[in-house]
Amino acid sequence: MKILIVDDEALARDRMSSLVEELGAPYEVVGEAANGEAALSLFSQLGADVVLMDIHMPGMDGLEAASQLAQSESPPAVVFTTAFEEHALQAFETAAQDYLLKPVRRARLLEALERCQRVTRSQINAAAEGQGVPKLKASYRGGLTTIPLDQVIYLRADSKYVIARHLEGELLLEESLKALQERYSDWLLRIHRNALVVRRSLIGLEKGVDGSSRAVLQGCDETLEISRRHLPEVRRIIRGAEKKS
Structure with missing residues (x-):
């Protein structure tokens, strides 16, 4: 380097x-x-x-x-x-x-x-x-840093912050989920009122022990709950990805 x-x-x-x-x-x-x-x-x-x-x-x-x-x-x-x-x-x-x-x-x-x-x-x-990768600004060790969205898996609201789960850990964002979704609509998909996932990380669905639908995400062992309101759109996107593959 x-x-x-x-x-x-x-x-x-x-x-x-x-x-x-x-x-x-x-x-x-x-x-x-x-x-x-x-x-x-x-x-x-x-x-x-x-x-x-x-x-x-x-x-x-x-x-x-x-x-x-x-x-x-x-x-x-x-x-x-x-x-x-x-x-x-x-x-x-x-x-x-x-x-x-x-x-x-x-x-x-x-x-x-x-x-x-x-x-x-x-x-x-x-x-x-042929395209640029947008970056998120995040809090890191008392300062600020940036992370490309293609390294992020999901964003989840937690109290007054938004947690960005990425390939190597977590960072805190101060922007709301709504603002982030509006700004990066091509990259982010709403799956719950408190969660957005990066579209390319969404690879499947599974049933939770409580009968809820949950998102399976690439690069992450954790699954996220999908609300009934957003489930049809999530299914549509997964079917579209399966057809392309």
Whole structure:
């Protein structure tokens, strides 16, 4: 994984480079830049899978540089680095994959890079299908992160939050199920007043011990109850998928 480090402080670049070196393969620093303009120039020359980007820099800041990188033919995953946690929301509006608070810890850097690896694979698959994969913003260890919808299995309302069950665990969302369903109607299917499933994860139906109908989901041992109101639509979609296969 080729990594570009962008920070106006030489000491910060050196520390980040040292952390990446400590992590070893498959992570490799291919270049360093001191501002947004230099980052864009270096990326056009060397390319990169991930850009570790400081937010506040003289000239073009990290947010503007990230926006321009996102328009490139093969955009890199961007991870912002900042000393101010309140900048996280602004960072994610620029479609960053993650953000790191300074001073950056090696374990946290590894988490961010591993997340970028998963996202990069998803982007490649989406490009092959000719479509983009939308991402959900979620709470993660006191901060924010994003997760592509093709890695999510279902969304379930729980108190004031929505739990997103994905391939490697759970995350908390602050948007309502209704808002999420309206925004991602091509991806999400309502099966109960408190649950949405990602359409591609729905693979079958089974009867519960109480006689209820339950959704069988790919990548998940858990089944979810389907309400009578939504059962006809669920059956229709499963029959359609069976015909295609």
